[in-house]
Amino acid sequence: MEDMATDLNNAQYLKMTAAPVPGLVIKLAIPTVISMLVTAIYNTADTFFVSRLGTSASGAVGIVFSIMAIFQAIGFTFGTGAGSMISRKLGAREIEAASRYASSSFFLAFGTGLIFTVYGLSDLDDFMLKLGSTKTILPYAKSYAMYILLGAPIMCTSFVMNNVLRAEGKAAFAMVGLVFGALLNIVLDPIFIFTFGLGISGAAIATLISQCISFSVLLSVFILRKSSIRISVKNITRKPKEFLDILSLGTPSLCRQGLASISTVALNIAASAYGDAAVAAMSIVGRTFLLVMSMMIGLGQGFMPVSGYNYGAKNYTRVKEAFWFTVKTGLTVMAVTAVAGFIMAPEIVSVFRKEDAEVIAIGTLAMRFQFSALILQPLFVSTNMLFQSTGHAARATFLACNRQGVYFLPLILILPSLFGLTGVQATQPLSDMLSFLTCIPFLYFFMKKLNRLEREKLS
Numbered sequence: 001m002e003d004m005a006t007d008l009n010n011a012q013y014l015k016m017t018a019a020p021v022p023g024l025v026i027k028l029a030i031p032t033v034i035s036m037l038v039t040a041i042y043n044t045a046d047t048f049f050v051s052r053l054g055t056s057a058s059g060a061v062g063i064v065f066s067i068m069a070i071f072q073a074i075g076f077t078f079g080t081g082a083g084s085m086i087s088r089k090l091g092a093r094e095i096e097a098a099s100r101y102a103s104s105s106f107f108l109a110f111g112t113g114l115i116f117t118v119y120g121l122s123d124l125d126d127f128m129l130k131l132g133s134t135k136t137i138l139p140y141a142k143s144y145a146m147y148i149l150l151g152a153p154i155m156c157t158s159f160v161m162n163n164v165l166r167a168e169g170k171a172a173f174a175m176v177g178l179v180f181g182a183l184l185n186i187v188l189d190p191i192f193i194f195t196f197g198l199g200i201s202g203a204a205i206a207t208l209i210s211q212c213i214s215f216s217v218l219l220s221v222f223i224l225r226k227s228s229i230r231i232s233v234k235n236i237t238r239k240p241k242e243f244l245d246i247l248s249l250g251t252p253s254l255c256r257q258g259l260a261s262i263s264t265v266a267l268n269i270a271a272s273a274y275g276d277a278a279v280a281a282m283s284i285v286g287r288t289f290l291l292v293m294s295m296m297i298g299l300g301q302g303f304m305p306v307s308g309y310n311y312g313a314k315n316y317t318r319v320k321e322a323f324w325f326t327v328k329t330g331l332t333v334m335a336v337t338a339v340a341g342f343i344m345a346p347e348i349v350s351v352f353r354k355e356d357a358e359v360i361a362i363g364t365l366a367m368r369f370q371f372s373a374l375i376l377q378p379l380f381v382s383t384n385m386l387f388q389s390t391g392h393a394a395r396a397t398f399l400a401c402n403r404q405g406v407y408f409l410p411l412i413l414i415l416p417s418l419f420g421l422t423g424v425q426a427t428q429p430l431s432d433m434l435s436f437l438t439c440i441p442f443l444y445f446f447m448k449k450l451n452r453l454e455r456e457k458l459s
Helices: 002-018 021-051 055-091 095-122 124-130 138-150 152-167 171-195 200-223 240-272 276-312 316-343 345-353 357-372 374-389 393-406 408-419 421-458
Strands: none
Touching: 002 055, 002 276, 021 055, 021 152, 021 171, 021 200, 021 276, 021 316, 021 345, 055 095, 055 138, 055 152, 055 200, 055 240, 055 276, 055 345, 055 374, 095 124, 095 138, 095 152, 095 240, 124 138, 138 152, 138 200, 152 171, 152 200, 152 276, 171 200, 171 276, 240 276, 240 374, 240 393, 240 408, 240 421, 276 316, 276 345, 276 357, 276 374, 276 421, 316 345, 316 357, 316 374, 316 421, 345 357, 357 374, 357 421, 374 393, 374 421, 393 408, 393 421, 408 421
16 A cells, blocks of 8 residues: 555656646646636626626625635635645655645634634624625625635635645646536525525525535545545644744735735725625626636646646756746637627626616626736736745735735725726726736746756756
8 A cells, every 4th residue: 555655656746747847737727727617607606696686686795705705715825835835845755744734724724714604603794794785785695694604614624625636736636526516506506596495595505515515525535545645633733834834835825815805895895885786796797807817827726736846846947837838828818818808798797687787887897997907917827826836935925915905905995086986997907907017027036046046956
C-alpha cells in the first residue's frame, strides 16, 4: 500500500513538473472552469426561479448572496492559504506537511462557519437590514437566509476541500463534488419553490440539501484515499508558523472574497435608494457577471497549482510559461464574451424580469458598463494568482484588495452622490480599470525577479 502511494505521488510530481505547460494548465483548468460555471449557473438559476415570485423576491437573492460570498471568503481564505503551501510542499515532496496544512484549514473553516451560523441567526431581522435589505424585501430575505446560515459550516469546508484537491492537481475530483451539488440544486429549485409551494424558502432548502451532498462527495475523496493528502483531527498542526502560513497566504482570498461581500452590501445599500427595481437589477447583473468571471477565475485556478508546484521545484521558466499562457487564453475568451454580452445585455436581463421594464433598463446599462471592462480581467486575475501561488502574500493581498476594496468602496460612496443611479452602475467597471493599471508595475518587477532566479540557477 505504501509503495503504491509512493508511486502515485511520484507520478503526480512528474506530471506537474515535466508535462507540457499549455496542456497541463488546460487539463487542470477545464474541471475547475466547469465547476465554477456550473456553480455560477446554479446561483443564476436561483435568481431566475426566485424572480418568478416578484421583484422584491429577486432583490432578496442579491441581499443573501452577500452572505454566501462571506462563506466563500472563509472557505477560500483557509483553502487557498493552505493550497499555496500544499502545492509547494508536494513540489518539494513533503507529503506529511501538506496533510497538516489541509487538516488545519478544514477544521478552521468548519469552526468559523459554525460561529457565523450562531451570529447570523441570533438577530436575523437586523442582520438583513444591515446587508441592505429594504422593508419590502425583508420578509423574503429572512426566509432565504435562515436556511443558508444553517449550512455555513458545510459550505465553508466544501470550499476548503475543493481548493486542497486543486492544489494537489486533482481538479477533476473537485469538479465532481461541486458539479453534482450544483446540478442537484438546479433540479430541486423548481420542485421546492413551485411544486411544494415553499416559495423563496424552497430555494434556500434546495441549496442547503445540495451543499450537504456536495460536501459528502468531496469528503469521500479523502476518506476513500483517492488523494495523497489525509484530512484528520490528528493531522491538525501544532506549529503556530503553519497556522500563520495559512492565514497570511489566504489573506488575498479573504480580501478578494470578503471585500466582494462588503462591496455587494455597499452596492445594495446604494441601489436601495432608487427602489426595489434597482436592487433587483444590480443583483441580476452581479449574478450574470459572476457566471462570466467564473471562466477566468477557473482558468486561473488551473494555473495556480502549476505555478506553485514549479516554483517550489525551482522551475522558473515553467512558471513564466504557465502565466503568459493563462493570460493569452483568458484574453481570447473574455474578448469574445465581452462583445456578445454587450450586444445582448437587454435580452440577458429580460430572461430574469421581462415583466419589469425598469429592471431591464437599469440592468442593461450596468451590464454594458461591466462588459466594457471585461478584457482587463485576464492580466489582473492572473497576476494576483501568480503572487498567491508563489507565496508572495503581501503583494497578492494588496492587489486582491484593489478591485472591490481600495477602489470600489470609495467610488460607491462618491459616484452616486455625483451621478445618481448612473454612478452606482459605473462603479465596478471604473474600479476594474484602476485595478488593472495598478497590477502592471508589480508584474514587471516580479518577472525581472524570475529571470534573475533563472540565471542564478543556471550559473
